[in-house]
Amino acid sequence: MAQGITYTALQGIKHIQPGDDLAAIVQDGLRRNALQARDGDVLVLAQKIVSKAEGRSVDLSSVQPSPHALELAQIVKKDARLVELVLSESTDILRAIPNVLIVRHRCGYVMANAGIDHSNVDGGVGDRVLLLPVDADASAAVLREQLNAALGCEIGIVISDSFGRPWRNGVVNVALGSAGLPALIDRRGERDMYGRTLEVTQVAYADAIAAAAGLAMGEGAEGTPLVLVQGLAWQAPERNAQSLIRPLDEDLFK
Structure with a gap:
């Protein structure tokens, strides 16, 4: 079992712009905070800075809503241009009522508004x-390769975002993408402390890392x-964050 786990938020990170080199920004942040990355460390990045660096922002004034978006916007009481973007990023509408639009994102996440957000984008003005990364696992893998080469060690990467949960108030951070660690650890077949065989236990390891990192990051203007x-410490094969997405044929609420 891992002992002495620490979560350190890097201070002094600049506002991210399209095309910024995240690997260089991470290295500079580690130096500024007098931190030395080591084998087995994990770097958690807020999804927003990945999306910003990848140029995933959209000006709503450039969006022409379709008839479907206009109709749906009347139901959910949202900007039709935003609804059009949500539709373009989604494969299925799961819930549409006033002030609520829950969809299945094209990457498989079930979330409000396809993860599209106004907060912390151009100061909110x-x-x-901001849209989610095109492929968060691929983004994590590229960044990990760059950082491992630059830092001379093997680290893991988690790209996190805040999610609401069914039947529970509030949001908690989860892993949208990961690389270099087991996002999901299957413990079925192992024995518990009383010798009973674990039959259903699978640990959402990357989500647990992201959730704790969310406490260090904050959800507002912390920067x-x-x-x-x-x-x-883990002893399980590497699996990316797509392993956390439940297959549609196992979806109990579709």
Whole structure:
């Protein structure tokens, strides 16, 4: 079992712009905070800075809503241009009532508004919104390769975002993408402390890392979108965050 796990939010990270080199920004952040990455460390990044660096912002003034978006916007009481973007990023509408639009994102996440957000985009001013990365696992893998080469060690990457949960108030951070660690650990077949065989236990390891990192990051104006996690230990094969998405044929609520 891992002992002495620490979550350190990197201070002094600049506002991210399209095309910024996240690997260089991470290295600079580690130096500024007098931190040394080691084998087995995990870097958690807020989804927003990945999306910003990848140029995933959209000006709503450039969006022409379709008839479907206009009709749906009347139901959910939202900007039809935003609804059009949500539809373009989704494969299925799961719930549409006033002030609520729950969809299945094209990457499989079930979430409100396809993860499209106004907060912390251009200071929250104007009509720009931010979409999720095209492929968060691929983004994590590329960044990990760059950082491993630059830092001379093997680290893991988690790209996190805040999610609501069915039947529970509030949001908690989960892993949208990951690389270099087991996002899901299957413990079925192992024995518990009383010798009973575990039959259903699968640990959402990357989600657990992201949730704890969320406490260090904060959800508002803290400006600390990078968290270095040290002291973790695992014995399981690497699996990316797509392994956390329940297959549609096992979806109990579709």
